[in-house]
Amino acid sequence: MAQSSIKPHKGKLGILLPGLGAVATTFLAGVEAIRQGVSEPIGSLTQMGTVRLGKRTDNQTPLIKEFVPIAPLEDLVFGGWDIFEENCYESAKKAGVLEAQLIEKVRPMLEAVKPMKAVFSNRYVKNLHGTHVKEGANWFELAEQLKEDIRSFKEKNDLDRVVVVWCGSTEIFIEPSDVHQTIKSFEEGLRGNDERISPSMVYAYAAITSGVPFANGAPNLTVDLPAMVELAREHSVPICGKDFKTGQTFMKTVLAPGFKARLLGVAGWFSTNILGNKDGEVLDDPESFKTKEASKLSVLDHILQPKVYPTLYGDMHHKVRINYYPPRGDNKEGWDNIDIFGWLGYPMQIKIDFLCRDSILAAPIVLDLALFSDLAMRAGKRGIQEWLSFYFKAPQTADKLYPEHDLFIQLMKLKNTLRDMQGEELITHLGQEYYD
Numbered sequence: 409m410a411q412s413s414i415k416p417h418k419g420k421l422g423i424l425l426p427g428l429g430a431v432a433t434t435f436l437a438g439v440e441a442i443r444q445g446v447s448e449p450i451g452s453l454t455q456m457g458t459v460r461l462g463k464r465t466d467n468q469t470p471l472i473k474e475f476v477p478i479a480p481l482e483d484l485v486f487g488g489w490d491i492f493e494e495n496c497y498e499s500a501k502k503a504g505v506l507e508a509q510l511i512e513k514v515r516p517m518l519e520a521v522k523p524m525k526a527v528f529s530n531r532y533v534k535n536l537h538g539t540h541v542k543e544g545a546n547w548f549e550l551a552e553q554l555k556e557d558i559r560s561f562k563e564k565n566d567l568d569r570v571v572v573v574w575c576g577s578t579e580i581f582i583e584p585s586d587v588h589q590t591i592k593s594f595e596e597g598l599r600g601n602d603e604r605i606s607p608s609m610v611y612a613y614a615a616i617t618s619g620v621p622f623a624n625g626a627p628n629l630t631v632d633l634p635a636m637v638e639l640a641r642e643h644s645v646p647i648c649g650k651d652f653k654t655g656q657t658f659m660k661t662v663l664a665p666g667f668k669a670r671l672l673g674v675a676g677w678f679s680t681n682i683l684g685n686k687d688g689e690v691l692d693d694p695e696s697f698k699t700k701e702a703s704k705l706s707v708l709d710h711i712l713q714p715k716v717y718p719t720l721y722g723d724m725h726h727k728v729r730i731n732y733y734p735p736r737g738d739n740k741e742g743w744d745n746i747d748i749f750g751w752l753g754y755p756m757q758i759k760i761d762f763l764c765r766d767s768i769l770a771a772p773i774v775l776d777l778a779l780f781s782d783l784a785m786r787a788g789k790r791g792i793q794e795w796l797s798f799y800f801k802a803p804q805t806a807d808k809l810y811p812e813h814d815l816f817i818q819l820m821k822l823k824n825t826l827r828d829m830q831g832e833e834l835i836t837h838l839g840q841e842y843y844d
């Protein structure tokens with residue numbers, strides 16, 4: 409009989425979101441619509457996904473949420489922080505993602521989520537000017553205030569557990585440096601108001617030292633730093649990031665593994681986007697765009713391995729552009745032109761025009777990351793959760809380990825981790841037993 413290593417869920421789970429903008433409010437409205445039975449959890453692996461157990465002939469494919477003890481949607485309680493004071497009903501209306509009719513159906517729940525004051529500085533997000541912001545002598549004091557927010561949120565709502573998912577804006581590009589290396593240097597940096605520490609890092613520090621898992625939906629470094637990894641291990645907390653994999657990069661991690669599998673060359677991949685939401689406005693600042701660009705560019709090199717396949721990918725031109733174009737709102741359009749070549753070097757082209765909805769793609773990822781982070785915590789996992797790479801553009805890995813970007817390898821890894829947690833046999837796809 410298989411042995412589970414996961415503590416059961418009991419009581420309520422709090423989900424705290426720094427950043428209550430388009431993604432966060434679309435997530436909240438969606439969960440409430442699902443609870444009310446007016447919608448289905450489309451796009452969520454924890455809600456609709458299955459996992460095969462045993463042989464292909466065993467016909468055992470339970471829902472993931474029945475195979476592992478995932479917290480039920482009824483047990484979730486929500487809160488968050490933002491630099492604007494408006495509640496989530498007002499914020500959802502402003503975000504312009506959802507129809508007014510749906511927003512009205514879930515209005516009481518959205519209205520009840522009122523942002524706590526944020527830790528914010530204009531230095532890190534240039535294009536936003538909010539005033540609902542905490543005051544403190546230094547980062548350390550501000551982290552203490554966030555810890556108090558977490559404590560009182562837990563107490564007021566009588567919660568058993570809490571997780572944090574960063575849904576805040578993309579911050580300016582910061583390189584890891586000495587202040588980020590150890591817990592000691594980082595804490596000195598917090599006390600000394602070091603400029604290389606950004607607000608998202610202060611939230612992460614507060615969460616981890618409160619024993620709360622942290623998932624990072626933006627491309628900021630945040631928890632992808634040696635000090636944070638050490639801290640997470642010390643406090644036995646799972647962490648993961650970075651940058652939700654939703655539109656164009658999601659398509660890249662589906663297509664590029666296919667080209668490599670068939671040994672088709674890629675001469676160039678040009679990606680451009682137009683979007684008009686607040687995220688687009690933030691990314692209009694070159695310093696925030698640089699953070700996003702680094703996250704988007706890393707994918708192809710890791711999948712196609714130009715050093716291993718120099719003839720096919722050694723001279724590939726990869727360009728990513730994002731243009732802020734207000735008329736489109738949250739309905740992004742992403743174009744890809746891919747120049748590939750095949751047998752005898754003959755060139756071919758592939759064009760993709762993805763008319764996507766950014767927050768609609770991101771919302772189920774927020775749900776899954778919150779629920780899987782809580783599951784990881786109850787399974788006694790700590791530090792970087794590489795099995796959650798499936799959800800990220802730039803998955804966080806151990807030092808010196810390259811990230812796995814291929815969506816299907818990521819999914820296999822995720823499901824095998826679940827099997828492993830429940831003491832089930834891993835699936836290798838060898839399949840020799842059917843022929844012996």
Ligand SMILES: NC(=O)c1ccc[n+]([C@@H]2O[C@H](COP(=O)([O-])OP(=O)(O)OC[C@H]3O[C@@H](n4cnc5c(N)ncnc54)[C@H](O)[C@@H]3O)[C@@H](O)[C@H]2O)c1
Pocket residue numbers: 426427428429430431432489490491492503526527528529533536538574575576577578607608625626627651652653654655685686687690765766767769770
């Ligand atoms: N939608 C997607 O498909 C997608 C994909 C990958 C990553 N992301 C990232 O997710 C994040 C959220 O995206 P969005 O479309 O909801 O953006 P948004 O601009 O609508 O929402 C972000 C919110 O964060 C708030 N904020 C900024 N700094 C904060 C701070 N320090 N503390 C608390 N709140 C803060 C802003 O006021 C805003 O309300 C962005 O970083 C974006 O790059 C989104």
